[in-house]
Amino acid sequence: MRLSELSERSGVSVHSIKFYLREGLLPPGERKSARLSEYDEQHLRRLRLIRAMLTVGGLSLTQARDVLAVAEDPAFGRTERIGAAQYLLPPHIQPPEDEVARREWDQTRAQLAEMLHGLTWRFDDSSPSLDSLTKAVLALRSLGYGDADLLRQYAELVRQLAAAEYGGAIHPLTDLDKAMEGVIVYTLLAEPVLLALRRLAHEDTARRLHDGE
Amino acid sequence: MRLSELSERSGVSVHSIKFYLREGLLPPGERKSARLSEYDEQHLRRLRLIRAMLTVGGLSLTQARDVLAVAEDPAFGRTERIGAAQYLLPPHIQPPEDEVARREWDQTRAQLAEMLHGLTWRFDDSSPSLDSLTKAVLALRSLGYGDADLLRQYAELVRQLAAAEYGGAIHPLTDLDKAMEGVIVYTLLAEPVLLALRRLAHEDTARRLHDGE
Incomplete structure (x- = not known):
């Protein structure tokens, strides 16, 4: 797909996509001509991951780039890469x-x-x-x-x-890219889910205990 | 105790304590003379709570003041106050x-x-x-x-x-001040404990699953 379609499908502006390309967060598309590159589903997925890291995860651009860089560094093994990415997260x-x-x-x-x-x-x-x-x-x-x-x-x-998250959802992902994504998603994006659920559960518990007050 | 002792025991500077007094986060001490007020254990406890809200909880001064104000508003019942305080937390x-x-x-x-x-x-x-x-x-x-x-x-x-937190730790606190403090502490300060434990548990789970890799 072209840049315009990538923008439309991801909901990320062309301006921002160009910025992520320049900053190395998003790998370049396949060059078709001097002014035209072709992007695929991997780009779309990566773009969604970048947006999620920045908006929900609250990472800075530099932090997001560092996490993605270590995830792709062939000098490390799978477990090391996953561990290094987790350690880099704020x-x-x-x-x-x-x-x-x-x-x-x-x-x-x-x-x-x-x-x-x-x-x-x-x-x-x-x-x-x-x-x-x-x-x-x-x-x-x-x-x-x-x-x-x-x-x-x-x-x-x-x-x-x-154990439920890692064993059930991350470990079976044999594709390293997907496993890395899983770690980032489960570490960073699932945190606000848990915290929000916990506050709702507190309210529920309080209502039960104070019932009839 | 005097202001200087309150500062020493809480680890909060005299300058900051005066600021919290001016801003109404900390109730005034008992006035002994024009230049001397007496503070007690309640002040020390409140000061620790304020510091914890600001540093660990990441609240702004205004947010901390609003939470403490609703906690002390006699227009509301116990459950309402506790609920309102929780809703005010970011x-x-x-x-x-x-x-x-x-x-x-x-x-x-x-x-x-x-x-x-x-x-x-x-x-x-x-x-x-x-x-x-x-x-x-x-x-x-x-x-x-x-x-x-x-x-x-x-x-x-x-x-x-x-259920473990609320039932075991907050509900038995019949003193409203302590119950409010419990809600703030368990809502806000226990969150980073949970998140940190969860990341360590992820590492543990990953090591077990990838053992021998």
Whole structure:
């Protein structure tokens, strides 16, 4: 299809598509003449993925490009590529600079890693998600919440979720492109789905408990 | 305690505390003289909550003030206050302006509400979380993901989570202040905990599935 049709079918303006082509987020079409290139369904799919990363995922252009670049880097194996892409996705939390706060941070981070490894979770301790977890747990604990029992309960339920998502939906995708897309989609785009459902579930639970109030 | 001690114990600068007092986020201390006010443990707790809302929750000052104001408005009953506070928490998604996109939006939103009500979930259809859900599901579907089975699976697991959080941790808090705090904490601060755990669980699941690759 031509650029105009690609624009129409994706709902992305010709201007934006040209920008993504220039910035290397979208691979070039097949050149038919000096002024004409041909695009296919892969371009359409990639375009939708880019839009989803930028709008729903809230990634910057640079972040989106980096994630797509590592996904296509032939120097890495399949698992490495998928892992690298996940690690590149925001947020990336910096530990505190203050010495006392840093000690508490390091201690909490090590405790959390130990707790999860104790539940037989396997992950690299350099994971940026361990930093996000540390920051959030420290904030919870500063207000007297976030005890170990609740965390274990969260971990148990979230693991069931991940097994359903990863095992059922991502792993069977033998096509690396699709598997990468799956990781990006399930990591980034499914997050607001879960959070929105959780708030609705809170309202439902509250109504049941306060019924007749 | 004096302002300086409040600052020391909370880790929030005197300058910021004065700002929160001026902006009405923090109630005034007990006035001892023209230049001296006395603060108590309630102030310390509130200060920690404000900081958590701003830094971990990512709320703006205005948003934080609105949430705290509705929480303290005696014109509403307990359940209403808690619900209103939850509805005020970001994100707030606007439906698309384009007419065709808007029709798809309305249709999807109605379908999602129907699906959840069909699972006996009780919530008000004006909930902003239903907008967030609609946006995220539309993005997933534009890439060919987000089928109804997965959504139902998510809903089931998330409901278990909400029951554990709300039933076990928020409902027993008979003190309204603590219950409000619980809602803010569990809605806002527990979200990054869940998301971080989920990414670690994805890595764990991937490692198990790809073992020996």
